[in-house]
Each structure stands twice: as structure tokens, then as C-alpha cells.
Amino acid sequence: MPSVQRLWVGYAEGGEKVTLDVGSEGTKSILLGSRARELAALAALSAKEAGTNPIILDIGGSLARTMSGYFDTYDYRSFLYDSFRLEEPGAWHSQLAAAAYAVALDLTSEEETVINAAMQFVASEGTLLSPVSLHDIVGKVEGFSGPYVDKLSGRIGALRLFDAVEDRSFEMLTQGNILVDFHSAPYPQAGELAAALFLAKLVAISHSDGKTDGLLLLTDADRIFRASPRVMHSNRLLSQLLGWPRAVMLSSTQEFSLSPTLVHSCPLRVYSSDAWHSQTRPVQRVLSGTFVLQDGRSGSSTPFVPRLVQTKTADHVTSMAGGRINPDLTRRILEAVEGFPLSTPESIVSYVAPEFLPADASSALAGLERERAVILEPKDSGSGPRVFAYTLTDRGRGILKELRT
Numbered sequence: 001m002p003s004v005q006r007l008w009v010g011y012a013e014g015g016e017k018v019t020l021d022v023g024s025e026g027t028k029s030i031l032l033g034s035r036a037r038e039l040a041a042l043a044a045l046s047a048k049e050a051g052t053n054p055i056i057l058d059i060g061g062s063l064a065r066t067m068s069g070y071f072d073t074y075d076y077r078s079f080l081y082d083s084f085r086l087e088e089p090g091a092w093h094s095q096l097a098a099a100a101y102a103v104a105l106d107l108t109s110e111e112e113t114v115i116n117a118a119m120q121f122v123a124s125e126g127t128l129l130s131p132v133s134l135h136d137i138v139g140k141v142e143g144f145s146g147p148y149v150d151k152l153s154g155r156i157g158a159l160r161l162f163d164a165v166e167d168r169s170f171e172m173l174t175q176g177n178i179l180v181d182f183h184s185a186p187y188p189q190a191g192e193l194a195a196a197l198f199l200a201k202l203v204a205i206s207h208s209d210g211k212t213d214g215l216l217l218l219t220d221a222d223r224i225f226r227a228s229p230r231v232m233h234s235n236r237l238l239s240q241l242l243g244w245p246r247a248v249m250l251s252s253t254q255e256f257s258l259s260p261t262l263v264h265s266c267p268l269r270v271y272s273s274d275a276w277h278s279q280t281r282p283v284q285r286v287l288s289g290t291f292v293l294q295d296g297r298s299g300s301s302t303p304f305v306p307r308l309v310q311t312k313t314a315d316h317v318t319s320m321a322g323g324r325i326n327p328d329l330t331r332r333i334l335e336a337v338e339g340f341p342l343s344t345p346e347s348i349v350s351y352v353a354p355e356f357l358p359a360d361a362s363s364a365l366a367g368l369e370r371e372r373a374v375i376l377e378p379k380d381s382g383s384g385p386r387v388f389a390y391t392l393t394d395r396g397r398g399i400l401k402e403l404r405t
Contacts, residue, residue, distance in 0.1 A: 220251070
């Protein structure tokens with residue numbers, strides 16, 4: 001069982017320290033109100049000082065702009081490609097990924113059923129859990145057709161343009177003391193889906209290896225776990241998150257936009273004064289600018305003044321050279337292009353298929369094209385018609401030389 005860690009968050013009226021106890025089995029806490037981002041920064045630093053090795057998923061980017069100097073801070077794209085990789089056991093992770101799509105896309109229960117069936121097919125094929133893979137499969141799942149499938153294809157198609165940097169593994173993320181910044185996503189829904197997929201992968205890894213130490217902090221939780229006027233889907237991702245033995249802390253400036261299930265399931269709640277006074281039931285009046293720690297387990301409410309936290313910023317950790325998660329695959333592709341002048345995308349994928357997943361090969365090819373290491377251009381094929389085939393550029397030869405040494 002994880003040990004209890006006390007996060008020093010401020011001072012009570014009598015001058016004694018106020019602490020937020022996290023780390024015990026199933027501890028869930030939530031930070032609410034207009035100053036929730038300030039609270040999240042305070043909690044993040046306190047968690048690091050207490051040795052809980054927090055993993056911070058910063059959806060809105062507020063902590064990245066104020067606390068990045070205290071943590072190794074990464075753009076979310078550094079881990080995005082690995083978040084699409086299937087975690088063992090495959091079917092378990094794929095169902096959580098389906099739940100991530102359901103919450104990010106506001107799917108109904110019927111639509112979630114379709115996407116879950118598609119995810120099981122993706123898992124059986126061993127491909128990536130990405131919008132690209134899902135878009136190609138969702139219309140082909142046996143037993144599903146009609147408006148639900150057409151609607152899903154349109155929604156998923158709008159998310160196909162993810163810009164992933166293939167250089168960081170989730171194994172690094174699980175070590176903790178890392179802040180992941182999602183605010184650079186090209187549009188809000190892309191950041192929300194990426195954050196939901198990160199949550200699914202982290203829970204799947206914990207399910208696989210049994211490790212539950214440390215603290216997970218999620219900012220702007222209302223952007224993923226929204227309040228809905230009717231039951232839209234199974235909320236499986238939320239259920240798994242709340243049942244996870246790891247300590248989880250969430251923050252939101254929009255209390256009434258959050259799922260009531262999430263709020264009621266967190267025994268520890270910290271309110272800024274505006275959120276505390278906006279409750280429908282009578283509450284103790286507190287000074288503006290203070291906070292209230294409410295412990296639902298004991299029924300106590302403790303007003304406190306937050307401790308001073310100094311802003312400290314730093315640049316994000318840059319991507320590794322070339323941004324290639326699998327140098328062997330990159331080398332094999334470049335060697336194939338060098339050795340076979342009429343190499344096509346299909347022939348390259350088939351050539352490396354005995355050793356590498358087709359989805360990985362296609363992604364690596366796309367990355368090499370973006371780098372202008374290979375160029376797809378029309379070529380003469382002897383007596384037959386011209387075909388589009390790859391040409392190895394000078395940059396590609398330089399990369400290949402580097403990978404061979």
C-alpha cells in the first residue's frame with residue numbers, strides 16, 4: 001500500500017500548518033474555484049517536496065507557464081505517439097482507449113459501443129490506437145452500419161491530423177516529477193483527446209505492472225470529465241480513474257461544468273473562497289482570498305491562507321535527435337529506399353513487416369517524408385506506366401550514415 005504523504009499547503013487561523021494527506025489507498029482529491037490553477041501550482045510543488053514524484057498532465061498549460069522550472073517539462077507531442085501504442089493486456093487497454101475517445105468526443109452510449117468494437121479489432125491487428133487507424137477501421141466493423149458509424153467517421157476524421165514526435169516512452173513518464181503541457185494542441189478537442197489517451201495508457205500500465213506509487217495531477221479536469229444533462233456513455237475511464245489505487249488530484253475553475261460523479265467521489269476537496277461561498281447549502285463564511293480544505297471522511301472544514309509559491313519557469317525539454325522512437329526501423333526503411341529505386345509506400349511496409357508493425361512503419365515513413373529524408377515522386381518503371389516511388393535525399397543519406405555507425 002502506498003505510504004501517506006503530507007502536502008504542506010498553508011497556514012490555519014491559529015498559525016499551524018495545514019497539510020493535504022495523499023498517497024493512502026485510493027486517495028482522490030479535487031481543487032475547485034477561480035483560483036484552482038494557483039492551488040494546483042501549490043499542490044504540485046508541495047508534492048515534489050514531499051517526495052511523491054508527481055505526474056502532471058497540464059491541459060490548460062497554466063502550470064507550464066508558471067512552474068516548469070521545478071519539473072522536467074515536455075510538450076504533449078513527445079509522448080503522444082507512445083500513447084497510441086497498445087499496452088498489455090491489449091484488450092484491457094483498448095477498451096480504456098475507447099472510453100477516452102468517448103469522453104473527448106461526447107459520444108452517446110451507442111456510439112461508444114461502435115468505437116469499442118472498432119478498438120477491439122485494432123487490438124487484434126496489433127496496430128496503433130490512433131485516430132488514423134480508427135478512422136480506417138470504424139466503418140468496417142462487422143455488425144455496425146448506418147448513421148452512428150457515419151457520424152463517428154466524421155468526428156474521428158476531424159482528429160486525424162495529430163503531430164506526434166516519436167521520441168519519448170511512457171516508461172519515462174511513469175518515473176514522475178514530469179510536467180506534460182497540452183496547451184499547444186492545434187485545437188481544444190485535440191488536447192482533450194490526447195490527455196484522455198494519456199490517462200488511459202497510465203492506468204493500463206499500472207494495471208499491467210501493479211505499480212501505484214506517486215501522485216497524478218490533472219488540471220482543467222472539466223474539459224474531459226464534463227457534466228452532461230443526460231447519461232451519454234459509460235464513463236468507464238472515470239470509473240477506472242476513481243478506482244485506481246494511485247493518489248489522484250484534479251483541479252477545475254469550473255465546478256459546475258464538472259461531472260457530479262467526479263466531485264462527489266473525491267473525499268478531499270479544496271475550495272477557493274468564491275467556490276466555497278457558491279455552495280447551495282449554508283457554509284461558514286471565510287475571508288476573500290483564503291481557501292477551505294474539506295475532508296469528507298471526517299466532516300471537517302479548515303480555512304487556511306496559502307503558503308507563498310515562487311514562480312519558476314524554464315524551456316520545455318527538446319525532442320531527441322531525429323525524433324525516432326525506433327532507429328532500427330528507420331535504418332531499414334532508408335536502406336530499402338537506397339537499394340530499391342522503385343520503392344513505394346506499400347512495398348516498404350511489406351518489406352519490413354516481418355519485424356515491425358505496419359502502423360509503425362507507416363508512421364516512420366511519414367516522419368522521414370516530413371524531414372525531406374525521402375521524397376515520393378513519379379518515376380519510369382521500364383515498359384510500364386510511371387509510378388510514384390521514393391528517392392533518398394542527401395539528408396536521408398546523412399541520417400542513414402549516422403544510424404550505421
